Amino acid sequence: MLVLGVESSCDETGIALVDTELGLLAHALHSQVAMHAAYGGVVPELASRDHIRRAVPLLQQTLKDSGRTLAQIDAIAYTQGPGLAGALLVGASFACGLGLALDKPMLGIHHLEGHLLSPLLASKPPAFPFVALLVSGGHTQLMRVDGVGRYTLLGETLDDAAGEAFDKSAKLLGLGYPGGPEISRMAEFGDPGVYKLPRPMLHSKDLNFSFSGLKTAVLTLVKNKITNICEQDKANVARAFVDAMVEVLAAKCMAALRDTGLKRLVIAGGVGANVQLREALNAAAAKRRFGVFYPELEFCTDNGAMIAFAAALRLKENPDAAKRDYAFNVLPRWPLDTLRAA
Ligand code: KG4
Numbered sequence: 001m002l003v004l005g006v007e008s009s010c011d012e013t014g015i016a017l018v019d020t021e022l023g024l025l026a027h028a029l030h031s032q033v034a035m036h037a038a039y040g041g042v043v044p045e046l047a048s049r050d051h052i053r054r055a056v057p058l059l060q061q062t063l064k065d066s067g068r069t070l071a072q073i074d075a076i077a078y079t080q081g082p083g084l085a086g087a088l089l090v091g092a093s094f095a096c097g098l099g100l101a102l103d104k105p106m107l108g109i110h111h112l113e114g115h116l117l118s119p120l121l122a123s124k125p126p127a128f129p130f131v132a133l134l135v136s137g138g139h140t141q142l143m144r145v146d147g148v149g150r151y152t153l154l155g156e157t158l159d160d161a162a163g164e165a166f167d168k169s170a171k172l173l174g175l176g177y178p179g180g181p182e183i184s185r186m187a188e189f190g191d192p193g194v195y196k197l198p199r200p201m202l203h204s205k206d207l208n209f210s211f212s213g214l215k216t217a218v219l220t221l222v223k224n225k226i227t228n229i230c231e232q233d234k235a236n237v238a239r240a241f242v243d244a245m246v247e248v249l250a251a252k253c254m255a256a257l258r259d260t261g262l263k264r265l266v267i268a269g270g271v272g273a274n275v276q277l278r279e280a281l282n283a284a285a286a287k288r289r290f291g292v293f294y295p296e297l298e299f300c301t302d303n304g305a306m307i308a309f310a311a312a313l314r315l316k317e318n319p320d321a322a323k324r325d326y327a328f329n330v331l332p333r334w335p336l337d338t339l340r341a342a
């Protein structure tokens, strides 16, 4: 089956074609980062309008790169939620309009399911079951994954998401948007131990997280401890932030593996691109003998491939999961553990 995927939940427009037997055939992506950078964060109305402009050219690009035609598509999948309501509506109406015109069945996909299954697109995919750490701009969750649509929430953030803490702390340090890659790069030049930031909920004995205090600690440091913050000081604070963040994320992953007795850990979402996190988890995996799996770097942040791929996995299990139903609704808030198997 040939599955078209459409992603538009936030500030990336992504289109992809996945064949249920051959895998990913082609994908095209437009990031709005440069457009939103001037505002220091995503402006929802601008995001929606840009998705409208990008959808058709990206679809044409994907078809061209894959050598397939619209007529060959068997099903159309789109991100139904969670995300920005306006941005989701653009992708859903584009996908459903296309489906109606072409008489193809539709499938709404959960954005986080896309992230969660994206490491399965890699050359060495993990087998089920596994523990997944989902770390993006909007979510920080630990899940037990027993199969497609079989997700159990183990823990989540009580306030800010990890990516959000990266972005907000970067802003406090006067770094660019998005803040994750900027702080990560800056931290490489920082001296460890110059500043010590709190490790929120490190000893909480559950698998929940809290990152708003960490961001506030950065604020306090920037305001009180440093007059005329110089580049080296910024790098030292970035180092302290990354060290605190990585220690908490890694410790909770270890606790989740211990509690579930599982031996495979999957990292997904934008913060999964973070080199310091990957280094810490790779070292722990070698020491404690568990497997750690990441999506390819290009599939860590939002993209259409993960949406088409999640739909393809669902359709493989149940070809009737897609329906000729074009009356779409989007779900800006949609808990992942309410999903069911296909
Ligand atoms: O998954 P994603 O593209 O979008 C959401 O679904 O939220 O994640 C975006 C988040 C942003 O907060 C960004 O700062 C963070 O991922 N991010 C990183 C890195 N690359 C992206 N955080 C830390 N280190 C990185 N290298």
Ligand code: ZN
Residues within 6 Å of the ligand: 111, 115, 136, 137, 269, 270, 301, 302
């Ligand atoms: Zn995402």
